Amino acid sequence: MNIVKKLKKSTPWWIKSSVARLKRTGIILMYHRINDSQNDPYYLNVSPKNFDEQMSILKKHGKTIQMQKMGERVSKFNLRSDDIAVTFDDGIRDNFYNAKPVLEKYEIPATFYIPSHSIESQQEAWWDKLARILTSPILPNIFEISIGNMQYRWNIDSSPKEGSVAFNDKLPPMNSLISKKQLLFSTWRMIKPLDFQQQINIVEQILTWSGQSSDAQSAYLPMTLNQLNVMADSKLFEIGAHTVHHPWLSDWPIKHQEEEILVGRQNLEKWLNKEITSFAYPFGNYSDQTPGILKRLRFQNACTTAEGPVKRNMDSFLLPRFMVFNWNGELFEQKLRYWLTLRI
Ligand SMILES: [Zn+2]
Known part of the structure; x- marks a missing residue:
């Protein structure tokens, strides 16, 4: 028996199990729009067909949770192996028409981050x-x-x-x-x-x-308040905060950041009559002070747009995500498998 095998054999079970626990990782998927529109220079669209294929893969995998749960498990060092959260940024109306029915069909929970002004203004970003x-x-x-x-x-x-x-x-x-x-x-x-x-x-x-006309129809209008209420009433879905106006937070002094974050949440809580505890940084951007502001305001978790798996010893206010592109089911499955193999 070589020395490595010998050492492995002699490692007590409780050390092995602690190491296994430390290695547990989860992943957070980031979506914006479920839309067939060809006008997509930022590559934010996943077609309804591909989204259905992707969610059927995720259903087979199981273990999908809302961000509230993901944040709680990370902060309590209790992340389960291969926990997955599905998130949507910006509250686009196609989330209601094209994502909601698919998520309901496969019973996949999801978290939707809403900039409150978009709901009030009903204007595209x-x-x-x-x-x-x-x-x-x-x-x-x-x-x-x-x-x-x-x-x-x-x-x-x-x-x-x-x-x-x-x-x-x-x-x-x-x-x-x-x-x-x-x-x-x-x-x-x-x-x-x-x-x-x-x-x-x-x-x-x-x-x-x-020289164009101002009344052209946008493919990316926000959800109406009624639609947002229907989403919030579903046990499957969580609504998270995303500020009022979706600013580039790191350019602004703490006071302004605080106001954007707090008022964004207050608006959602007033409209939906629900406590909002999850947050996503607009554009994935934040300053050194922003996570501290969120903690002071009693948020419980926050997502960035940095790429990577979630690890159990992470700061639950800097949770990374993987952006999902317009992949078919087969390609999505390959990506998912790869992401799930990423360990510390
Ligand atoms: Zn956003």
Whole structure:
């Protein structure tokens, strides 16, 4: 018998079982939209057909739980092997029409994170409106806009061929020739740090520049309050908070972050007559102080958008997720198997 085998054989059972417990991991799946729309430059759509296939795979796997339970198990060092939570960000109406019936069919619990202003306003998110405008086949040749005292000017390459564009930190040099996708990601970057009213104003300016009509129908409207209430009344579903206006939290002082987080939750609790304890950081973004704010406000868990499995010794206010793309059942199963093998 070699030395490793000998050691293995002599390891007491209670050490083996503690090590096995330490290695337990769960996973949190992140969805946004269950939608067939082709206009999806951010790759947030899963088609209803693929979503059905994915959920049938998950049903076979079993062990699906809401985030409330996931957070509780992580904070009590009690994560079960292969626990899985399904989450949806942003409260899009297709979640009600296309996700809810499938989740009910397979009896899969899920958590929906809702930015409260979207329910009140019944308007699509600013980044979806921006995408709708800037993916139009016809745009003027020169893009020109001022934000505060900054002037931005680019020439637009309107040829239909689009290479892959990195979502990076740098804006292209002024007056250079850029693709429509580069224009979308650049304007997204410029608008993201502004306050909510400015965000709306700048997107309106871009709409005027584009020469399109303002009453085009969006594929990504939010759920109505009635629909949200129906979701919240189901035992299968949990509603989580996602601030009021979906800001880039790390750009804002603590006081503003606190207000966005607290009022977002208060609105949901008032409308749904339920305690809200789970949270997801908008855009997955937070500062060093944000998890502390959530703890002070008596939230119990929070999700980021960092990729990775959930481990039992993790901070339950920084839970990572895996984003699910528009994969068919077979591809989804491969991904799931791989994610479930990731250990410490
Ligand atoms: Zn979001």
